[in-house]
Amino acid sequence: MKKIEAIIKPFKLEEVKDALTELGVYGMTVSEVRGFGRQKGHKEAYRGTEYTIEFVPKTKIEVVVVDSLANKVVETIIRTAKTGSIGDGKIFVSNLDEVVRIRTGETGDRAL
Amino acid sequence: MLESLLNRAPNVPWTRDALETRRQAIAAAHARGASGVETVTALTVLADDILRDLYALEYAGTFSPTGVVLVALGGYGRRELAPYSDIDLMFLYETLHEREARAVSTVILHVLWDLGFQVGHSLRTIADCRSMGRTDFTIRTALMEARWLAGDQVLFDKFTRTYCDQVSAKGVQDYIAQKLAERQQEYGKYGSNNFLLEPNIKKSRGGLRDLHLLKWTALARYEASSFENLSASGLLSAGDVAALWDAQEFFWRVRNELHFYALRAQDIVTFDEQIRIAGLWGFKDLPHLLAVEQFMQQYYRHSTRVCDITSRFVSQAMQRSVWQRLVAWFPTRRVERYFELTKDEITVPPDLREEAFSEGSRVLRLFQLAQNYGLAIADDLVQELPERMAAIADKVFRSEPSRRSFMAILSGPGRVADTLAAMHRVHLLERFIPAFGTVRGLMQFNAYHKYTVDQHSLLAVSQAEEIGATNGLLGRVYREIKRKDLLHLALLIHDIGKGQEEDHSLIGERIAVDVAERLGVDDHETQLLVFLVRYHLLMSSTAFRRDSSDEKVVLRFARQVGTPEALKMLFVLTAADVAAVGPGVLTRWKETLLGDLFIKTHTELVGGEEAETTYEGLLDQAKEVRQAVLVQLGQRMPQDWLRKQLEAWPDHYLAAMPVERIVTHLEWLAKLADASVLVDAQYDPPLGTTDYTVYTQEKIIPGIFSKISGVLAAKGLQILDAQILTLADGMVVDVFRVQDPDCPDGTPPSRIRDVSDSIAAVLEGRRSVEALLQEATRFGQSRHGVPLREPTVVQVDNDSSERYTIIDVFADDRQGLLYVITRAIFDLRLSVHAARISTRLDQVVDVFYVTDQAGGKIDDPGRCKLISETITARIEEYVGQTQTTRPVVHRANVQRKSLGI
DSSP: OEEEEEEEOGGGHHHHHHHHHHHTOOOOEEEEEEEOSSSOOEEEEETTEEEEEOSEEEEEEEEEEOHHHHHHHHHHHHHHHOOSSTTOOEEEEEEOOOOBOTTTOOBGGGGO | OHHHHHHOOOOOOOOHHHHHHHHHHHHHHHHTTOOHHHHHHHHHHHHHHHHHHHHHHHHTTTSOOOSEEEEEOHHHHTTOOOTTOOEEEEEEEOGGGHHHHHHHHHHHHHHHHHHTOOEEEEEEOHHHHHHHHHHOHHHHHHHHTOEEEEEOHHHHHHHHHHHIIIIITSOHHHHHHHHHHHHHHHHHHHOSSTTOSSOBTTTSTTSHHHHHHHHHHIIIIIOOOSHHHHHHTTSSOHHHHHHHHHHHHHHHHHHHHHHHHHTSOOOBOOHHHHHHHHHHTTOOOOSSSOHHHHHHHHHHHHHHHHHHHHHHHHHHHSOOOHHHHHHHHTTOEEETTTEEEOSSEEEOOHHHHHHHTTSTHHHHHHHHHHHHHTOEEOHHHHHHHHHHHHTSOHHHHTSHHHHHHHHHHHHOSSOHHHHHHHHHHTTOHHHHSTHHHHTTTOOOOSSSOOSOHHHHHHHHHHHHHHHHTSSSHHHHHHHHOSOHHHHHHHHHHTTTTTTSSSOHHHHHHHHHHHHHHHHTOOHHHHHHHHHHHHTTTHHHHHHHHSOTTSHHHHHHHHHHHOSHHHHHHHHHHHHHHHHTTSTTOSOHHHHHHHHHHHHHHHHHHHOSOOOOOOHHHHHHHHHHHHHHHHHHHTTTSOHHHHHHHHHHSOHHHHHHSOHHHHHHHHHHHHHTTTSSEEEEEEEETTTTEEEEEEEEETTTSTTHHHHHHHHHHHTTOEEEEEEEEEOGGGEEEEEEEEEOTTOTTOOOHHHHHHHHHHHHHHHTTSSOHHHHHHHHHHTOOOOBOOOOOOOOEEEEESSSOSSOEEEEEEEEOOTTHHHHHHHHHHHTTEEEEEEEEEEETTEEEEEEEEEETTSOOOOOHHHHHHHHHHHHHHHHHHHHHOOOBOOOOOOSSOOOOOOOO
16 A cells, blocks of 8 residues: 655635546645745745745645556656746655554454 | 322323324324424323323322422423423422322323424422522423423412522523523534534524523523513514514424424434425425425425524623623724624614614614614614615615725725624615525525525625635735725625526626626726626636646636636635535635636736745835946946936836846937947747837837837737836837747848837838738748637736736637737827737737826726727728638746836
8 A cells, every 4th residue: 555645726726626537636734835846935025024934835735646646646746737937835654554444343344 | 099190000191003003093184284283282182181081090089189280391381392392391399209209200191202202301399490490501401391281280379489498580591591501512513603504403503492592591581481571572573573473384384394203303404304394395496496496495494494583582692780881881982973882783863863874874884883883773773774874765775975985895904704694684786786595595495505605605704804814825805806895895795696407607797797786886897796796606617627838728727707806706706615615625726726827817818927026125126236336337338328318217117127138128229329220130049039129219219118019010020028117218128039930940130130220111101011911921931721710808906006007818719819909009099018829729818008198097997998899990990801810829927027016
């Protein structure tokens, strides 16, 4: 099983979600996050006063899928979340040891 | 004999089955529609039967039951048992009979436990009760509701007498205060707002516990054991009593259903249960209002009434200490003849009320004064208000004094939301905004909202006020908003269209029109209010779901919003609306996204970065610039003429302009004496733009700005920015920065000369703009197809600038359009002082700073309307004729000059 975390632009969430659902991803965790990467924070000026945006608002989605689906998920996220401009985000893929469904105690792929 | 009693295994007549049979019969009656009171009474009788049977059995034929009495306490004492309520029992005994009491209690309790009851029990003597009742208010409360069940009647009577005399009648003040404090703590845990979406029917605010609090207070203070007693002695109105009965009945019935279904003491009205009960009780989904929403609206109506009546009643019963009364009474002030102000209250003396409120608008004045002085309205007066208001005709609330008071309340500053909430409580708000009555207690059945529509709206106003006290961008923008009354009004009614079939924004829009008309706000304000209500979701949907780094998105949004003032209001409204959904919903994340869109849009609407210097700083700067110019030119030009020109030069222009530019302007102006028109053109290769500066005399050429625009349009140039300066002796300096789409690789000098000559020719009257335009059309440059039409929008904004009226024009781009617009402005006899022209993608967003010919703002609403209509009509007419459009160059990075206005 792979855990895929993607940091994307907030307005891309729905597009990504729809595409992943179509792919057969059954569940997903979404959170509002703030941070910075190469797109450092920036300053916005309003009537002469600068407001520093140190951390840029992004949306984080986390999905866990069977190994065979991982590549497709990553490709789909890239395809749908990409605008081509700076700050499109990143995708992190990691191996996952175990999943347990709390209600039934099922584990592994069946718990996904 | 005693031994046999202690050792005997009880011959139990009550089995679980027997109990279940009885309980099921009650449940069945409940399911068939038995009332709440029938059910709780039946359950109380059932418990009584069991206990009396057990008690009789224990004592059967053994000895006469003296010295021990079985007493029901608490809710059981009040005969208000819900299906799985605890049973509170006390075994009261005389000291000599302690062993029997212990024995009988052990047996009875065991049986009760085996039957599955939750039992609270105690063994006490009268002396115990006395001493415990004095110190422990929980025990005191339970004992107040004591009811004889079985055993020594004489002992029980003795208990009630002594207990009443020595405990209940003492320290009533402390007792009520303590009870109230306990209740406050419970609110903290179970919800201090009676509009929780999953309320605890017993402990949440406005729930059964508030009814208990009222009953305890009545018992302690007035020894009144029923609502009717309170009504008979004039402590509650007949209407209040009826409302309390209705609420109690409703709550009981719901609670019985919850218990019967869960088979345990389940007191939380969860979403699942709401849906189930609503269906069970025959509520039907309507297209616009779900069954569950109708059911919960009833719930909230009851809890609001209970909450109101109880808090009024309890505070009335809390007699103040002599000292408090003195302080409150002593510095009494009388204002406006009828209103009496004390340290923390405002009231109208009872003997003056009839007279005071014969003039209906004084009700409004009362709330306004309460707001201004930061005082609460006296409880007894609040209680009377709904009745007094019923007598006031609707037209009073449409009268000028009432409207003024209401708008003043909305403006604040301070306590706006509090005052509105107080008005809502006495049903005053809906006299101004009738639709507000229909959203009273209207729940929004989704996992997102935490409050009912009316509460959410009031909370949104209070969130806006809180935002105004913060340091960041939002706080600053709130403080900059000039018409806070309109913002607060918009917040108050933004969701008012909910609960009906149609899109609530659309219904809200119509209601906003109606409200504006009732309140007598003018056209411009009405437009703003209607816009805010209609599009209250626009900014969140744009910020959260669109790419705000895409210019097109920002431009479209800017176009819909229109003016900086509307943008500021929409920004704060959006944030306050989100914050009022529930605690913690307005995150930094959301704030940042909204702020980002706000700044981008503001830049789009205002142009460049506005110079943000203080007025003093600006004057100093202007002074320095004048001095520097004098030093440079003093030798070459007459000092008097220089000084006169520099004095006429507006300070904000001087402060924002390089000295070299001013020197250049003055050198050209000095040459102007003979020739009537001079044109200076400077090409800026890095930017690819050309500045055409036109020097001329205002008095000899009317409509300069419009004519120059016409020439530039005819030559196929795009105007990025325009500044108009009128100096001493009617000398005019107009600067146009243009881009030349036909010469993407740089504009050749011949072309610049041609344009300059044409400007001079037109201004000197040797050629006409129309002729030039026709010429341009004859040569038929390359044209693109017709783009998607967006409606033309022309807005007249008197709020954003102190000195100028600002006209914003949004339209589809066409060659020559600017000429059409400026020509219309000229025909309307307006002077253009500055303009910001931008063509982005295929949209024109033009901003004109204008005055009338006397140099004043255009304040007359009729004239503003005429301006907007005339310009719109001219544009529509022109765009309708030209079926083609100029190719458009995308210029994201063009530097725009600050207008400094």
